[in-house]
Amino acid sequence: MSAAPSADFLAALHEYQPLVRRVCRLYCQDADDRQDLFQEIVLQLWRAWPRYVPQPDAKLSTWLYRIALNVAISNLRQRTRRPASVGLEDEAARYLAQPTEGSAYEPEETAALYTAIGRLSDVDKAFVLLYLEDRPYEEMADILGITQNNVRVKMHRVQEKLRKLLVPH
Template structure:
């Protein structure tokens, strides 16, 4: 790709970067993997941008969520197929200093992320949209299902999270 990103694209990316970063946080534990996923999502958004046509009844965030979630889920499936990387020896862990603040999350937040990590890819998408305070109508648009289905699935996902948090 030789064309420079348009000003509209850069403005949208700036406005919605936190949204993309939250998707990355839910689908990747490792900071390097999160950064790789972020870059892949941005690349796919850039590629799709020329085909984006604003709709009066649809939000830009809905379009961005669809692409970000699809890329995140595809990326996760590819990572699962790859062999596991060799980790640091236990003695070397004290040398690693997190740069994204993840080691400084309150324990409740860390426990919630651990519980979310145990959910399926689709259930993670529901949690993300719920935590973003997206209305069921927008969730339905993003996920391509009915609002009633969103309500049912949200209830089930919340129950799964409650059970996992009680166990820990």
């Protein structure tokens, strides 16, 4: 891996860095963990870049999402295998209630939504992320490797889970 990243790779990374950072934000509450995940995603993108072949009917963002989500989910699974600290959920909830990077204010509703999303499975989080990114079901299906009908069904189920999590007890 002594070769320097190509100009095309660096341009794509620059353009889609916010997308990668949103994936990291959704899958990691701790800033250091987010940065580690970001670096791991970039490394995997760089390794895969030579094999990327642009397709007329596929977007670069679809390819990037697929890799970013796979790395994030793998990373999450590795972290959940480690023994959890006592009070980690409380710490995560406090963190999510704080303003996000680059914003001076995060309303309570947004904090509650992030807390609810944090309680979803790793696959359900991927659906939410793609939905919040306004990705069409066709692109979601390509990214997740399932049919559009399956995307619709799973999206409906995820929305129901979120509604239940957001209802005050």
